[in-house]
Amino acid sequence: MNAPDRRPWRDLLFADLLAVPTAAGSDPNRFLFAAMIASQAAHACCLPADLGLGEVGYRQLLAEYFPGCAITTSATGRPLERVPEWSELHQLLLDHRAGERQSEASIAAIVATACAGSDHLWQDLGLIDRGELTALMWVNFPALAAANSGDMKWKKFLYRQFCAREGIYVCPAPSCGECKDYAQCFAPEN
Numbered sequence: 001m002n003a004p005d006r007r008p009w010r011d012l013l014f015a016d017l018l019a020v021p022t023a024a025g026s027d028p029n030r031f032l033f034a035a036m037i038a039s040q041a042a043h044a045c046c047l048p049a050d051l052g053l054g055e056v057g058y059r060q061l062l063a064e065y066f067p068g069c070a071i072t073t074s075a076t077g078r079p080l081e082r083v084p085e086w087s088e089l090h091q092l093l094l095d096h097r098a099g100e101r102q103s104e105a106s107i108a109a110i111v112a113t114a115c116a117g118s119d120h121l122w123q124d125l126g127l128i129d130r131g132e133l134t135a136l137m138w139v140n141f142p143a144l145a146a147a148n149s150g151d152m153k154w155k156k157f158l159y160r161q162f163c164a165r166e167g168i169y170v171c172p173a174p175s176c177g178e179c180k181d182y183a184q185c186f187a188p189e190n
Contacts, residue, residue, distance in 0.1 A: 039126020052113025
């Protein structure tokens with residue numbers, strides 16, 4: 001049996017979130033937050049109900065970026081457990097922040113949380129395509145984005161960066177063995 005198409009509901013929630021005026025409207029991460037919140041509410045990503053920000057952090061995000069928002073998020077299937085290296089991935093991202101907006105810290109926590117998912121990182125985040133994730137990386141972590149000169153898959157790239165910092169030289173992402181694109185990601189690099 002095929003899974004129901006959640007995109008129409010996700011798209012409606014996304015539009016509703018962005019329709020609410022806010023002082024944070026000029027922050028490019030508002031668009032990304034709306035995409036992730038809508039995807040989580042539509043069960044179209046792996047993120048937990050609080051996006052990995054904790055209850056207080058999530059409520060603060062809603063109040064700042066989507067004031068008056070009445071969206072209710074819910075847990076998807078089984079709870080997403082943090083990967084053991086969450087703190088190190090989070091720190092890697094924080095260390096490479098653009099330093100232009102406070103929302104970069106929230107994006108770092110959400111991306112580190114989504115690394116525990118079993119799909120491509122853009123899917124685990126609830127983004128429409130890999131291009132949105134690439135834009136997220138350039139806006140929030142430009143030094144990391146520039147370092148991915150070979151256009152490596154983002155989760156694999158982040159784990160490779162994490163492992164290089166730790167002195168580990170054989171380092172697959174946590175869900176690579178289960179991924180349908182395993183052969184593509186681990187093909188020889190150009």
